[in-house]
Amino acid sequence: MLKFTGKEIRDLIISFIVIALAFSILYSNRDFNGILFIFPIVAIGVGAGFIFHELGHKFAAMHYGYWAEYQLWPTGLVIALVSSFFGFIFAAPGAVVIYSQGMEKSENGLVSLAGPAVNIVLGLIFLGILNSLGQVTDYNGYIIALICLLGTRINFFLATFNLLPIPPLDGSKVLSWNALVWIVAFAISVILLVVYGGYLG
Template sequence: MFKFTASEVRDLIIAFIIISLCFAIVNGGRDVNAILSILPIVMVGVGAGFILHELGHKFVSMKYGYWAEFKLWPQGLIFALITSFFGFVFAAPGAVYTYANYMTDEINGKISIAGPVVNIALALIFLGIATAVYPSALYSETYALVFIICAVGYSINSFLAVFNLLPIGNLDGSKVMAWNFGIWVVTIAIAGILTLMSMTIGVQNIVRLIIGM
């Protein structure tokens, strides 16, 4: 059963708002109106991607009997905000800290991979919904909005997955690699392909290829 402290809930909300703003800046440029317009759309993808990513770490940690708590990293939030004005987001607003006297590389790796796997799953779910609504989106503003939300959700979650799997610093990738190199390669390859397709082909063209339009 999940248990949250008041400070943990506060940190999650702050990180969620700032990271959402960062991705809105990347997509809206320096146009304030564009940023405000896309912010609610971005918040769906970031909300699902960021919150569930961290809860994935927390769930697996607690499954192994450890206490786990998300803590904000103010410097990481500031850096994310700065990088967003240069067209990308270094998304490191904080992390779930697992408290344990001793932890094997295997358990640490499984806890670490949970977050990126959640992002990969969400990216595929968003893509699936986008594919399902696309034909109707051509004629309905409501479905068109759902498609846009899902397209952004796919792009953000695929990026979050590949970013967190980078084997640098304290990111998840370093811990997964230390546990099982093969699993790390497969996971980052999947996340990388999803991200590359989003950046090069575009979600609309991916969907058109899937449904044969």
């Protein structure tokens, strides 16, 4: 059963708002009016990408019988906001902390892989919706297309970023468990990001 503490819900909400704001600053080119316009649009892609990424870790850990709880990292939130003003995002707002006497390496690898895998699936869903829209001719269609475009980019970026083999990112734990699985997962995320998501511009 998926359970949340009050502190965990608070940390998720704060992290979500800050990360959505950071991506809004980035995509609006630091224009205040642009930030106000794009924030709710970006928030959908970030909300899906960030929340379900962390839930992927949490659900996978609890599947193995461990208690897992998301905790924000205040320094990471500040870095995300500051980096957005320089044209890139360092997205490390926090992490799911797993309480165990000692996880097996395979369990830790699969739990770590769950988050980026969720981002890849979400990115493909946004991409599928975007491709199904066809030619957009009205304002509502434009907004939906923009939501899907940013949702695609953000989720493929989050998958690739988190799969980097740099501690404490997910990729380092996946690589430590199984190098082949990491190579395949990272290659998929990079290809999707380059082909369909672009970078962050």
